[in-house]
Amino acid sequence: TAGIGLIILASQITPFLGLSPPTAEPGPLLEKLTFLLPLxxxxxxxxxxxxxxxxxxxxALRRLRPDL
Known part of the structure; x- marks a missing residue:
């Protein structure tokens, strides 16, 4: 489960930072990170x-209202 968490995190770096890659991102994790580094x-x-x-x-919401 930790492995898929890293993959999901890496796939969200582009929209999180508002990056505009010139081509499609590669699939494998290390290739994706080296692709995004110059951007x-x-x-x-x-x-x-x-x-x-x-x-x-x-x-903050999870800390203040853990029942939600």
Whole structure:
């Protein structure tokens, strides 16, 4: 389960940071990470801020209301 979690996390880096890859991302994890590494400089700060705020809101909600 930890392995699939890493794969899902890696597949969400592009939308999380608002990256625009010139071609389709490769499938395997290490190839995907080496493909995305040069693109990190072109991230969209607004997209990254919104994504980070959503992650923080989910974390805070789970801490404040664990019954939800």
């Amino acid at each position: 990190i400089g072109g991230f969209n700060p607004v997209s990254a801020a919104v994504a980070f705020a959503v992650v923080l809101a989910i974390y």
